Amino acid sequence: MRAAPEFDAVVVGAGSVGNPTAYFLEREGLRTLVLDELSASGQGQNKAAIGGVRATHSDPAKITLCRQSLEIFSQWKETTGTDIGWKMGGYCFPAFTEKVETTLRGLLAIQKKFRLAIDWMDAEELQRVVPGLNGDGLRGGTFSPEDGQVSPLLAAESFTNEAVRLGAVYRYREPVTSLLMQGSEVVGVRTDKGEYRATTVVNASGVNASAICRMAGLDIPILPDSHEGGISAPVEPFLGPLIVDLRPGPEGKTINFYFGQDANGQIIFCYTPIAPISGTNRNSTYEFMPIVAARLVEVVPRLKNLTVRRVWRGLYPMTPDGSPIVGRAPNVEGFVLGIGMCGQGFMLGPGVGKNLAALVAHGQPTIDPDVFGLLSPGRNLQRGRTEALK
Numbered sequence: 001m002r003a004a005p006e007f008d009a010v011v012v013g014a015g016s017v018g019n020p021t022a023y024f025l026e027r028e029g030l031r032t033l034v035l036d037e038l039s040a041s042g043q044g045q046n047k048a049a050i051g052g053v054r055a056t057h058s059d060p061a062k063i064t065l066c067r068q069s070l071e072i073f074s075q076w077k078e079t080t081g082t083d084i085g086w087k088m089g090g091y092c093f094p095a096f097t098e099k100v101e102t103t104l105r106g107l108l109a110i111q112k113k114f115r116l117a118i119d120w121m122d123a124e125e126l127q128r129v130v131p132g133l134n135g136d137g138l139r140g141g142t143f144s145p146e147d148g149q150v151s152p153l154l155a156a157e158s159f160t161n162e163a164v165r166l167g168a169v170y171r172y173r174e175p176v177t178s179l180l181m182q183g184s185e186v187v188g189v190r191t192d193k194g195e196y197r198a199t200t201v202v203n204a205s206g207v208n209a210s211a212i213c214r215m216a217g218l219d220i221p222i223l224p225d226s227h228e229g230g231i232s233a234p235v236e237p238f239l240g241p242l243i244v245d246l247r248p249g250p251e252g253k254t255i256n257f258y259f260g261q262d263a264n265g266q267i268i269f270c271y272t273p274i275a276p277i278s279g280t281n282r283n284s285t286y287e288f289m290p291i292v293a294a295r296l297v298e299v300v301p302r303l304k305n306l307t308v309r310r311v312w313r314g315l316y317p318m319t320p321d322g323s324p325i326v327g328r329a330p331n332v333e334g335f336v337l338g339i340g341m342c343g344q345g346f347m348l349g350p351g352v353g354k355n356l357a358a359l360v361a362h363g364q365p366t367i368d369p370d371v372f373g374l375l376s377p378g379r380n381l382q383r384g385r386t387e388a389l390k
């Protein structure tokens with residue numbers, strides 16, 4: 001007879017997904033160990049996020065999971081007494097070109113079908129929502145008032161503290177080096193300091209997820225793709241929503257640009273490079289700040305005197321089809337995946353964590369299993385790759 005494992009669940013990674021997963025596992029009454037190779041919680045890609053949280057996607061699984069995340073984030077202070085910088089300022093997608101307007105109106109039809117709080121506004125209305133928004137060529141845009149922002153650092157700390165308060169054990173500077181296997185079943189993990197047996201191992205290791213999957217014989221491609229971000233010194237609060245400008249930049253380097261003002265008054269910003277920058281280099285580039293400055297001042301000219309405090313470069317854990325991989329690993333018992341979050345892992349984290357914990361505890365997610373199944377690790381990722389390239 002096999003000895004009872006020390007833990008019900010081991011979570012690999014104390015990040016955007018791992019921390020909420022540990023919290024919800026403990027809430028299910030499961031003894032949980034979290035291991036991270038770094039020296040504290042949230043020090044992987046979690047702290048690179050600018051903290052945008054929205055349910056206004058077009059994919060049903062992302063919509064449903066992010067709705068749960070919004071519920072969890074927005075009620076966090078009430079639930080735990082801790083302020084994580086939640087700000088319900090909404091998201092605004094202004095349209096300055098006909099092409100962007102057509103895209104946004106197309107998305108709106110799907111979003112309305114899911115009863116998301118989002119509407120089209122004409123230029124004048126939009127300028128009331130975003131004081132100082134450049135009116136040149138502005139055709140209107142969408143506004144979703146129930147989306148918002150959270151501080152990724154405060155959230156990581158608070159999810160960790162709450163998980164620990166419920167009984168979770170966190171061990172830092174302890175990389176998982178292999179999985180303990182019994183046939184095709186994962187029965188625990190090995191680190192550089194020892195072995196831990198568990199009924200379930202959750203892979204929430206972000207950009208390292210492929211390596212952890214390989215330890216169980218699974219070939220799941222998660223590739224790092226780098227993105228830069230930055231934050232200003234605080235200014236008087238005036239900007240409610242996060243703004244996403246879907247125009248490619250005139251400099252020929254950016255596909256889009258997004259920014260907002262956080263709960264402390266700091267302006268936080270990012271863009272998506274036209275050509276993905278693969279790899280793990282996290283050095284800031286010389287071109288990021290000049291490009292951002294031009295785009296920022298073009299959208300909201302009054303930001304021209306902003307003092308920039310800090311820039312950074314982080315990594316998206318990308319999947320071939322651009323969708324996360326969430327659920328039980330195919331053909332491997334005792335192994336659950338919350339990986340491949342791409343550019344939305346912070347906003348997906350609490351929803352994903354809640355559903356993974358329910359899956360481990362009760363064999364079912366909390367949301368409709370068919371919707372959850374859209375992110376299944378067993379889906380044909382290669383077909384997704386072909387479609388994503390079209």
Ligand SMILES: Cc1cc2nc3c(=O)[nH]c(=O)nc-3n(C[C@H](O)[C@H](O)[C@H](O)COP(=O)(O)OP(=O)(O)OC[C@H]3O[C@@H](n4cnc5c(N)ncnc54)[C@H](O)[C@@H]3O)c2cc1C
Binds near residue numbers: 043341
């Ligand atoms: C500039 C920028 C802006 C972004 N803005 C947003 C945003 O506004 N909203 C949003 O939702 N997302 C945003 N993102 C994306 C978001 O940061 C990621 O999708 C998310 O953090 C991924 O979460 P994760 O839990 O998978 O990975 P992580 O948060 O990186 O957690 C994985 C953890 O696993 C640990 N680990 C890895 N390997 C091992 C091992 N072998 N043993 C032990 N531990 C291990 C790592 O140390 C890490 O702590 C942004 C990203 C960037 C770069």
